[in-house]
Amino acid sequence: MDPARDAKGPALIKRVEFAGAIGMAGQVPPGDLPQVAIAGRSNCGKSSLINALMGRKKLARVSQTPGKTREINFYEVNESFFVVDLPGYGYARAPEEMRDKWPTLIEPFLSENEGLQGVILLLDSRRGVLPADRRLLSFLAEHEIPVLYVLTKIDKLNRSGRKSATASVREELEAPADQVLATSARTREGLDTLIESIFALVAPDPVEAT
Ligand SMILES: Nc1nc2c(ncn2[C@@H]2O[C@H](COP(=O)(O)OP(=O)(O)O)[C@@H](O)[C@H]2O)c(=O)[nH]1
Numbered sequence: 380m381d382p383a384r385d386a387k388g389p390a391l392i393k394r395v396e397f398a399g400a401i402g403m404a405g406q407v408p409p410g411d412l413p414q415v416a417i418a419g420r421s422n423c424g425k426s427s428l429i430n431a432l433m434g435r436k437k438l439a440r441v442s443q444t445p446g447k448t449r450e451i452n453f454y455e456v457n458e459s460f461f462v463v464d465l466p467g468y469g470y471a472r473a474p475e476e477m478r479d480k481w482p483t484l485i486e487p488f489l490s491e492n493e494g495l496q497g498v499i500l501l502l503d504s505r506r507g508v509l510p511a512d513r514r515l516l517s518f519l520a521e522h523e524i525p526v527l528y529v530l531t532k533i534d535k536l537n538r539s540g541r542k543s544a545t546a547s548v549r550e551e552l553e554a555p556a557d558q559v560l561a562t563s564a565r566t567r568e569g570l571d572t573l574i575e576s577i578f579a580l581v582a583p584d585p586v587e588a589t
């Protein structure tokens with residue numbers, strides 16, 4: 380058991396370690412393990428979700444200044460797979476060099492990466508699917524990369540708001556029900572289901588993976 384882990388973290392996650400980062404085109408992942416990447420617009424709640432998922436308070440920095448994370452960060456889980464934290468996108472005031480990183484660094488990383496098993500696309504449940512999300516989704520579809528949709532900050536909506544947020548994302552993306560999860564980093568709602576989905580992507584038998 381990883382002593383730095385928060386006891387509230389999902390039980391399937393035994394050990395998490397920062398494994399390295401990629402900041403420039405041409406750099407390679409820090410190992411041959413299968414990967415699942417997590418993507419979303421700046422401020423969608425990505426850092427908070429990664430920290431809650433991994434049961435570590437400060438693994439991914441929760442930032443007040445969006446658009447600043449420049450690197451692709453790798454977290455090794457249970458010595459069996461990488462959770463890959465992609466820089467946020469869609470922040471209009473991000474420095475030019477940051478916006479350029481999607482076409483020059485991140486898109487090639489996604490499309491030329493044999494270890495990548497899928498991408499988890501985070502969508503702020505109050506905002507739904509925006510044009511920047513659609514651009515990433517068409518890139519992923521073009522490269523036949525599997526996607527799981529995760530609504531974040533679901534605690535901010537009441538019961539009817541949740542229903543309509545989930546239904547409209549499903550409808551807009553023509554996604555089956557089990558491909559859209561509703562989560563909250565704050566209340567931990569949906570996190571166990573999300574972890575199970577991640578294991579299904581990268582390590583089909585969770586017992587062997589631990
Ligand atoms: N209510 C609520 N707020 C959240 C949740 N997750 C993130 N936030 C807030 O949303 C803002 C952006 O979060 P952050 O994790 O930094 O987003 P990132 O830019 O995508 O990494 C912060 O003010 C967080 O406190 C959540 O599950 N519930």
Ligand SMILES: [Mg+2]
Pocket residue numbers: 425426427440441442448467
């Ligand atoms: Mg962040």
